[in-house]
Amino acid sequence: METLQSATQSAVDLQFKVQDLNARYTEAIDDDRLEEWPDFFTDKCLYRITTAENEANGLPIGFIYATSKPMLRDRIKALRQANVYEAQRYRHVLSVPRIVSGQSGVIHVRTSFMVARIMHTGETMLFATGRYEDRIRIDGAQALFSEKSVIIDSRQVDTLLAIPL
Amino acid sequence: MNIRVWPTETLTRIPYWVYADRDLYAQEMERIFRGDTWNFLCLEAELPKPNTYRTSHLGDMSVVVTRDANGVVHAFENRCAHRGSILCHKERGEAKEIACVYHNWTYDLCGNLTAVAFRRGIGGKGGMSPDSHPEEHAPRQLRIEILNGLVFGTLGKNTPPLETYIGSNIVPNIRRVMKKPVKVLGGYSQVLPSNWKLYMENTKDSYHASLLHLFFTTFRLNRLSQKGGLVVSENGGNHISYSMAADVATKEYEQAGMRSASDKFSLEVPEILKSVDEFGDGIGLQILSVFPGFILQQIRNCLAVRRVVPVDVERTELVWTLFGFEDDDAALTDMRMQQSNLIGPAGFISMEDGAATGFVQRGARGADDELSVIEMGGSGIGSEESRVSEAAVRGFWKKYRDLMGIV
Numbered sequence: 167m168e169t170l171q172s173a174t175q176s177a178v179d180l181q182f183k184v185q186d187l188n189a190r191y192t193e194a195i196d197d198d199r200l201e202e203w204p205d206f207f208t209d210k211c212l213y214r215i216t217t218a219e220n221e222a223n224g225l226p227i228g229f230i231y232a233t234s235k236p237m238l239r240d241r242i243k244a245l246r247q248a249n250v251y252e253a254q255r256y257r258h259v260l261s262v263p264r265i266v267s268g269q270s271g272v273i274h275v276r277t278s279f280m281v282a283r284i285m286h287t288g289e290t291m292l293f294a295t296g297r298y299e300d301r302i303r304i305d306g307a308q309a310l311f312s313e314k315s316v317i318i319d320s321r322q323v324d325t326l327l328a329i330p331l
Numbered sequence: 332m333n334i335r336v337w338p339t340e341t342l343t344r345i346p347y348w349v350y351a352d353r354d355l356y357a358q359e360m361e362r363i364f365r366g367d368t369w370n371f372l373c374l375e376a377e378l379p380k381p382n383t384y385r386t387s388h389l390g391d392m393s394v395v396v397t398r399d400a401n402g403v404v405h406a407f408e409n410r411c412a413h414r415g416s417i418l419c420h421k422e423r424g425e426a427k428e429i430a431c432v433y434h435n436w437t438y439d440l441c442g443n444l445t446a447v448a449f450r451r452g453i454g455g456k457g458g459m460s461p462d463s464h465p466e467e468h469a470p471r472q473l474r475i476e477i478l479n480g481l482v483f484g485t486l487g488k489n490t491p492p493l494e495t496y497i498g499s500n501i502v503p504n505i506r507r508v509m510k511k512p513v514k515v516l517g518g519y520s521q522v523l524p525s526n527w528k529l530y531m532e533n534t535k536d537s538y539h540a541s542l543l544h545l546f547f548t549t550f551r552l553n554r555l556s557q558k559g560g561l562v563v564s565e566n567g568g569n570h571i572s573y574s575m576a577a578d579v580a581t582k583e584y585e586q587a588g589m590r591s592a593s594d595k596f597s598l599e600v601p602e603i604l605k606s607v608d609e610f611g612d613g614i615g616l617q618i619l620s621v622f623p624g625f626i627l628q629q630i631r632n633c634l635a636v637r638r639v640v641p642v643d644v645e646r647t648e649l650v651w652t653l654f655g656f657e658d659d660d661a662a663l664t665d666m667r668m669q670q671s672n673l674i675g676p677a678g679f680i681s682m683e684d685g686a687a688t689g690f691v692q693r694g695a696r697g698a699d700d701e702l703s704v705i706e707m708g709g710s711g712i713g714s715e716e717s718r719v720s721e722a723a724v725r726g727f728w729k730k731y732r733d734l735m736g737i738v
Contacts, residue, residue, distance in 0.1 A: 227517030236599035248545040327677040
């Protein structure tokens, strides 16, 4: 009985850790704290954004492909210093994450998202919907993404995709 | 056609109403996209085997491109002879014949109407008169030409042969990139808040590249001081802008104090720019366009075709297909994947293009009869070594005016 209780407790703990990671991750983006964004990842990591169509057809190239934390920092640096785009913000709304497999170590988690884009003019649009296919490394109290695949449902992106999803 | 103010004597002035006029847009669809032009439809690799199809466009008109049982490529209007319904509503698929879902009229892969459901009725009742010839209303079939794996189609009766149309000074640069069988590596599309012509002008505008796109400039991917050139086809409509990969350390930008020069900017992982000279000629960048809506891009090892699809007068879909070659090894594929970060709507060096065309669209509102100034590099459309030139943009307007009957 006690064993069952403790198993349930660790499942709840794990679910909490994942939800907390998701919440902090999207808040950092939506609050324009983009410099913190790379810190949600392990040093060696994979972050990519692609379309559901590419994914279904096994095609490797999508919008963004980064294979390390320094590459994520480079992207933010480019956004802040180099790239030209109109001021805009996102608002992420996530589903409850589902732990697909794993209980400790690296777990596979799937979460749906909807992202609204709010332009400086006030224009608000539904910018992207899709799913995160995540590999999350759980290390004690710490949870970090070792892989985050952002699979957009549509193949279309309006105007440009500057801020990460 | 009611042509409003249009300076007739020069290609260096373009009135802003051409980006927002609904009647003009309708005329363009007819005279340009459904007229005597070659429109890029797809890569041959997108029809990988017999009995496959994919949908594409002539302007805003949907077309079906097929590869028949014998491997021959065809294209025809995506419109049923009966009530005009779309025939293929999926982007791509496999089919031995194509049936309209509405009333099951059936077509072969050339676009010929082969069967009309219940044509003679049921039990001698209903059906169509023997005198009726619905075949006469069958979807229009396009003339097709394929150049090194690029499928082009035209509805024009007087469109010259494809290679003549593209021009002898441009064709070798298509062959240069499309040198062996290609493999599709991915795709996506970008919806631009602007008229289609603004994107084509942007592509042909080699002057803006290192001024708008700081990423390019900082990493010396494409400084205007770098050796390169601009080639425009005789008819004006087609162009190549290229530069050599070798870096030339110059300070023109810094001395000019332009926004786009920043010494503070450095990458932690410059490896995303790592490349190999796979074409063996030292050209690091080649942007090539064919009027009205095709772009072939080689940025280092990042290869793509872009198809410009007008959606509405102030809205354009840019369909990107990224590719490598069938015989690429894993290392080269990985290099192409890394470099893919440079392009597309999220690309370090191309995300600005989506915004820039929209800026013009918005800026020009209320200025219909004002004129834009296109004088960099003079007033002609000749090829030149300098890319501080708008010769290819003027070339676009020369071809445009010829087709639209604006003299």
